[in-house]
Amino acid sequence: MKLGTKSCGFARQFLYEFNEDAERVSSFVFSTKSHWRIDFPSALILSREGNAEEFGIQAIEQFKGIGDYNEDCVFFENIIESLYISEDFDDKTLIKDSRGSKHKALDIFGKFLRILFDYACHDMSECFKLGALKLSEIKWMLMIPSVRAGSGVQAFFEKAWNEVFRNDTCTRENLVIVAFPDAALTYYLYLPPEQCNGICIDKIRTGERVMIIGFEDELDSFNIYEKKENWEFKQVVNFLSGASSKCLMMKAFDSFFEDLIGSWLWKVGKENCDDLWPDIVTNIDLLNESKMDKECMVTLSSRFCCLNEICDKHTNMTVKQILEKSKFASSIRLRRYTLRVKSSLIKTLIDKCLSKIINNIEHVLPKSDKEVTTLILAGDMARSGLLIHAVQTAFPSKQIVVSDTANEAALRGAVLFGHQPIAVSSICSGAQVIVAR
Template sequence: MSNKPVVAAIDFGTTYSGYAFSFGYEFQVDPLRISCTNHFHTRSGAGMSLKTPTCILFSPDQRFHSFGYEAEEKYSDLLMDEEHEAWYYFKRFKMILYNGQDLKRDTKWQASNGKPFPAIKIFSCAIEYLVNHMLSTMDGKLAGVKRDDVHWVLTVPAIWDDKAKHFMRTAAEMAGIKGENLSIALEPEAASFYCKYLPVEKLSDTGKSEISCFQTGKRYLVLDAGGGTVDITVHEVLHGGHLRELFKANGGPWGGTTVDKAFKDFLESLCGQQTLAKFERDFKDDYMDLLGEFEVKKRTVSPELDQKVTLKIPITLHEAFQDNHGRSFREAVAERYDLQGKLVFAGDKMRVEPSLMKSFFQKTCDTIVGHLKNLFSKSELSGLSIILMVGGFSESPMLRHAIQTNFPQTRVVVPNEAGLAVLKGAVIFGHQPKIVSSRVSKYTYGIGVIRHAQSDDPPEKLFQESNARLMCKDTFSKHAEIGQEIEVDSKLGGLTYCPASEDTKYLKIALYTSTKKTPKFVDEDGCTLLGTINVKLAKHGGHERKVFVRLMFGGTELGVEAIEVKTGKVTKAFFDYLE
């Protein structure tokens, strides 16, 4: 249990972000008593929302200006006044961390104005905004709550690597959250925790009256479909309600934004790459409005849709097409034989036939279904008969229909608040961080070492020490294997290492991951350097100053324990992955 009076979670999503919190005394009475009310003003103050868009705006001097709906509104005004070029605007920037191998502390990303901007500052300012907003909201419920009175939980996709998780922790600490007051929750796990506490009537499935997902011995797959990624974990329920992960976290970049991408590709096929680029560059506000309207309309698309969907096409797109092609956009579309009866214009409206709207979901749904079929074919997942769908994209009737149709023998369960399951579950995780008893390693972990040469070592790796011993460099010393089940709070792979020379003051421990079970060298394909730490050695003892090294799998993050054998001195640390 958390020793703080409050647990608060920040769900940092690809498309939308939000927060929720609960007090310790509330959790004891009812774990589902979680505060998650309408806090965010929508654009133009038209209403209030549980979440706000994941977009952020910085002024020309790179100072934080606004986040969410406020950032959208301000940037829209700047666009209309043609004053946006000097400002730094980022939208849906979370996906940049999906492949985080090249992340460094000083990594810079390109803003909307084409200029580089510190990546860590984008995330730290966004987190700081959400923290301050939440403290202000919380103050209305219990005055005087301070930042250090709260145990904070940040959500991340389970498929992210250790470097991306560490990046988020670093950003949160830069935002003023103390490391000891911060936990990282894996999104599909968090959603599972929330659903575990829901009463039966709050879950819906394919018409079956009895729902027993969380009975002891049950195995179920969590499909967390968000805006950017589809994140999948597989759990078995143990005695006492604890969960065991059966298969390594997996998934891919197949979230709801891929449907938007299909629509943008369709627009490009209509008007051409040059015209669409000109429209986006010169009329950015209209471009954003068109995509925003599609975002709203796509939520209404279901397999039963039998009426045309109307989208307002800005006049500026017609003008851009006319400038580039010397003819009318309407006439060009009307001449497309493959679109006869599927697309018509009425004034400034484009009427889209139902089958065409549904087609924007096809590739995404096919990819997710194909991935699930591959998972269900694996022997480790035998006995799996339940799919628990969570995340905002799981609320799409098109995705739900695709899953139910392709897995008719599997129970598909969707909570009423699928889009809030991760956020509320992260609060529960903050109160009960030990609910998962074991996880499956996504990688093989090892330390880069120099060892005595072997007969099959490549010549380019060999060298002689001063005492004429033949050594081999860049070798992979394995501590944990991909697919290995690892208990939470365990310490694995205890191995002893010695310094390379007698005058070495620090033993540098470099941690690598590999997608292979038994890599031999750290520079093989599939190997990645995660980070390093330095262990200070005793002054005397030469080569015999041994260090015993174990990896610490304490939860969702990886640490290291190094014990100097001679002195018994223990060094515990998280690797710095951003050097």
């Protein structure tokens, strides 16, 4: 299970599936229409009795329906992110609901875990064909971000889990916590060469070093591992960037539109045109994963004209007239409802993010006293065609490995880690060391 600041979900695999085809892992990530393309906002509705009624995007939609004055429910939003930022993982930590009342964070997190647990159990029971599902035989993996490995969040989640399942000894004791890079590495170890650019990670030589570049919810992580005997790996370098590349890219485009039509109009437009920003983000994702011709015009929004009424009301100008006065006018076309932009301008915005990634890799590689032969990409941006090209260009002597399912590498890898843990000697203070079976 993954309980993150920007996405939550679960993956599963039965033992017989693992034995037949280890790479065949089923996964489910909760989706939403959030402005920032957050897959699973940390929102939750609790009833007066303290039961979890809804969570995620369902909670937000439900809360809009019941309003702030309903006495039967309270609403929490962004509580995971708030707790991560505060780094206050004490048992007595309190968080506020929408009414300002305080609740024990440990209890609220326990309800999140229980909801994910119930979803996963329901999914498995629907697919289980070999008899009754026995909860006592299920091993539960909780995948946490790199920045939290060795921090108080691990003990915090364990306490929340233990409290939820205090009357279920088997489930309580069947929890294993694994960090993002360890899980991602496990996933790639099981993939055949045809899914890894012809490279078999499982066959790398003893003493050889690889770097896992993880594009995680909160930040990018750069971890170098050395292959030891069998399936043992030693983490020799751990480096975390200041912010996630995906968030930086979205902020760059957000700033671009502020410059394009004015920050106030852009803010009002996003608030009043619900589909405008998600539509743009979707197109950015598609462009990011493609190979763009520098001279072509590409679609950045098919709903841009929804701003016409707002512009006319507040500026007495149409969107088209505002764009014609912009410093980007020569690189932009507005045709009916569609905003078209020169790909060279889009690449300028994306390249700032890519340059940061390349600079971080260049910064981390010398920290290893042995050559790193292979760069493995995992996480949200890993499948970006522009990113892969940039990494290949900057590091032509390195093997670059990225799977078509790299965006879920850590989530699926956590499941494989549960079946067959790899031995990882972590340099993170207090982080769990898993012993291979």
